[in-house]
Amino acid sequence: MNEVWASIMPYIIIIILLVISIIILITIIITNKRIEKSNSALDEDIFRKEVNLINDKIIELNEHYNFISEQLDAKQKELLFLYQMISLKEEELGVDETDIKKEFSEEVMEKKVSEFNERVVTLHKEGYEVEEIAKKLGRGKGEVALAVKIYC
DSSP, rough: OHHHHHHHHHHHHHHHHHHHHHHHHHHHHHHHHHHHHHHHHHHHHHHHHHHHHHHHHHHHHHOOOOOOOOHHHHHHHHHHHHHHHHHHHHHTTTHHHHHHHHHHHHHHHHHHHHHHHHHHHHHHHTOOOHHHHHHHHOHHHHHHHHHHHHHH
């Protein structure tokens, strides 16, 4: 009988090792599924937190938009009121809008002319001839020559 046991013993050991291996594999599979479920729950929780954070930011931006919109409306009304007040004052004073525009454009032209004259004088002092100054400033020779005669 010892011989029978001796011949069967390696097979029994192999079967026992196979059963133990199968039990270990089943344990590993079950553990992995539990880990996946907990990871899935964690991922879902993180996702929900991110969605809530994004929703909060959207609400915050919407509130800021409403605030800015209200401020712009108030400023627009204020500007309209001021414009109406200016119009009333112009009517009281008998000021014509075209006169104001004309005076403004004359002031701008005077400023441009004085800048031109200053540049002509500067370039003339640096030794440039009338023709060279005219080319540099993109103006006529006669205009530059007149400025030189008057201001230099």
